Amino acid sequence: MNPTQTDLPEAILSVLAQRRAGGSICPSEVARQVGGANWRNWMEPVRQAARKLAQDGRLRVTQKDATLSPTEPWQGAIRFRLPG
Numbered sequence: 001m002n003p004t005q006t007d008l009p010e011a012i013l014s015v016l017a018q019r020r021a022g023g024s025i026c027p028s029e030v031a032r033q034v035g036g037a038n039w040r041n042w043m044e045p046v047r048q049a050a051r052k053l054a055q056d057g058r059l060r061v062t063q064k065d066a067t068l069s070p071t072e073p074w075q076g077a078i079r080f081r082l083p084g
Helices: 005-017 027-055
Strands: 060-063 079-081
Touching: 005 027, 005 079, 027 060, 027 079
Parallel strands: none
Antiparallel strands: 060 079
């Protein structure tokens, strides 16, 4: 796969669609899928894409089940979930 940053929102939603209802994913799952051996280089772009999805109401970013604001800094382990 030769991804671009414009592909990332759909990659996030695609990985989430493969989970059971209410399930979550780690950002690294998406980064590994799009970046292969260079997945670590994709972590920040994946987080940026998640911020946009969260701002649009298409994604929840959580930490220990608390929903994080897309406009605040994120630190530590986070998870992506579909809203609802």
